[in-house]
Amino acid sequence: MKKIINNADDTVMEGLEGFVACYSKYYEQHPEVKGVISKNRRKDKVALVVGGGSGHEPMFAGFVGKGLADAAACGNIFASPDPNTVYETANAVNEGKGVLFVYGNYAGDNLNFDMAEELLNDDGIPTAHVRVWDDVASAPADRIEDRRGIAGDVTVIKVAGAACDAGLDLQEVTRIVEKARDNTKSIGIAVSPGQIPGLDKPTFELGEDEMEYGMGIHGEPGIQRTKMEPADVLTEELYRNLMQDAKLEKGDQVCVVINGLGATTNLELAIVYRKVKQLLDKDGIYVYDSDMNNFCTSQGMGGFSITFMKLDDELKTYYDMPCYSPYYAKGELTGAVENTSADTPVPAESETDKPQESAGSQAEAETAKCCGKRREGVLETLTAEDAREMLMYIADKVIAKKPYLTEIDSAIGDGDHGIGMAGGMQKAKGKLENLDAQGNVYAVFETAGKAMLMSMGGASGVIFGSLYLAGAKGADAKTELTSADLAAMERKSLEAIKERGKAEVGDKTMVDALEPAVLAMEEYKDRPLLEMLKAAEEAARQGVENTKDYVAKFGRAKSLMERAIGHQDAGATSVWLIFQGMREFVEGEV
Known part of the structure; x- marks a missing residue:
């Protein structure tokens, strides 16, 4: 797989330099570590720092912005940032109200962020963390703390940024973000591998006519490898597994994120969302808001994930607060709430509109x-x-x-x-x-x-x-x-x-x-x-x-x-x- 890079060892740093240079009105780069910092962050509040391995762009640096994270600590490709990077990045945005960390639930991230928290605590800076574990395919519900974090980061970071900007204290912010995390469920599918810059082999092997349900965003094994199927079949299977875990009931309200893994086009994601919306309407689940894009990618991997975040009145308050980054925005100009209710019938396809088999x-x-x-x-x-x-x-x-x-x-x-x-x-x-x-x-x-x-x-x-x-x-x-x-x-x-x-x-x-x-x-x-x-x-x-x-x-x-x-x-x-x-x-x- 061809990569547009220079020296593979310099890929992350050069990418961060280009990212910050392109959006210099919004960001500055930490002078000593791989940290991206918001220039327009709100002061005198709990600081929100997100982070993880690079290679998932625009996650995590792309979710730094007004009403979102104050900074992102970035590791090498698919590798957690080291404790010093996390420590220095957090120090740069600390306002004396404490620091909340939000990141995916992976062993390397847990160890390195924990160590950074200890260093900050030694300096008298209070900290807390919320590990996102939304991937329902990665472990059963009774071992939820073993689950991986995937595209559920999107909705959790959105709520976390708003709660911090609301001026709540660290304990209350943490409670709300944990609630958002616990109401967020995702599942994905891979149809082709990605490839890390500098390596001559893809991240995993998958036959031309194969796909894998539940594969992780680094190529971690999923729950089932099968032959490729049409989009509606894939979507229905993922939806079935997701609903079994999410325990959604008729009348519930959800935010939906259809996330591409890098090689999947928005046209394909739209086909997936179409089917998801039909299934939710059929089950009487109200779509409060929805997004569809490549948010949490995997170095050109083909595939997608579906995320549901169940809402209540409290979470709606923070979800509806405005935010902006070059890759993600909500608020007055973008709108936050979908007007179609679950009671609105979806027109059935007419026989003449249905695509015909080409066999x-x-x-x-x-x-x-x-x-x-x-x-x-x-x-x-x-x-x-x-x-x-x-x-x-x-x-x-x-x-x-x-x-x-x-x-x-x-x-x-x-x-x-x-x-x-x-x-x-x-x-x-x-x-x-x-x-x-x-x-x-x-x-x-x-x-x-x-x-x-x-x-x-x-x-x-x-x-x-x-x-x-x-x-x-x-x-x-x-x-x-x-x-x-x-x-x-x-x-x-x-x-x-x-x-x-x-x-x-x-x-x-x-x-x-x-x-x-x-x-x-x-x-x-x-x-x-x-x-x-x-x-x-x-x-x-x-x-x-x-x-x-x-x-x-x-x-x-x-x-x-x-x-x-x-x-x-x-x-x-x-x-x-x-x-x-x-x-x-x-x-x-x-």
Whole structure:
């Protein structure tokens, strides 16, 4: 795994220097140790110091700020800060009211923070600590003090900062933070390892198709290693385990944190939160507030965790107090409370909105269903009903080929073509299923094209939407299309696509398959429909083959230059599949 570093031994110090330099209006660095100190901290109160090993950014330094921690003591990668670092950092923010330490429950942290507390106590500075042990997978409830601290640090530090800023004494602050800690439960899953800078091996080994429930943020063993599953399955399993431990009941109020471990995108985290919210709504648990981001990471580990903090009126008081750091904020401008109550029903997914399986067997079943009204024999013309059934057949064909198109696009593109085409075809099919075209064949193509255009996004949405739409839009209504009509419609679509995209044959785009297909249609326009479509399909196939010899002039592959040679274009491949689908439907091979 590549790391953007200099000398591995200098990684933490250089990272802290860069962090403080970037946010110098908020922070200063301790001159002697790896400590990050808030410039704008409130005075004459209990000081809050957090800390632990580096490598979990933005935890812990990123949670220093107004209404949060006053300072963070930072260790080396995945290693506790030494007692002197903790001692000196705490001394720098001590206001004479005592110091509260909040950190994850790990042996190294416990030993080093305890030693620092002894040193501070020897100097007459009162201290207390709250060890966060929110990871329900790391030990059973009867051994809660053996549990690890993971992303539950987020909500505990939030409450701790507010309680300190409220001016409470050390004993009262500690009581409230312990209450927040005891009401906070988390569980996570790992799908890929991270890697510590300077080491040539990942932090643990996990097969390409494996995941591990309950794995710790340093790669500590979890509770079960299984094959990879869809997001909803993962989320439901984590939710089940979390609820068994959290003992939440209908009417309870919680804060939810969906935390990424470094390599997990916010898009994926949003999918997880979506499912968590559905499950909480179903169980009558009210989401008081929620956050979703990479807060407590693990050097590029893939995976996520779910955290619940159960609230009562006292904890709400401190949770709602404003706070700010560059990585975490609450208060007047950000809002703290979600307005949706547990009693508000969540709309169920409609059948047409649900994603369809892309496997061939599913597509074949859907094809059989959608083509039940097809006229017998080889079609000589296309009626509106023929066109509707044909486009639904093509939609299922392309959906079934999503993995194939993704594989092709991944070789020289960004790998999203199959997903986009399948999604657009699914939307088109949804519009077509209940369409009453009133006998106008062009209206069928226009409906499908608009659905793709408005749903796919990216260049493919405009281009492939135009393949159906541009040639049909504005055409006089017809009850059936002949070979010549279809050829003329596709010529208009080709010209519109070339005008919008500016691509020509040889540029390694869908035009490389579409233009030869249209030329073949025009050559055979006075012959039977099937004969014309066979010629168009073969011309499109040859066009796909030709793209292997071209250097890309557009799209992601453009930057590859000669390295794109030898790979076929995904867009051209989709054009070929569409013409193949037309031919199969007209011939009756459905």
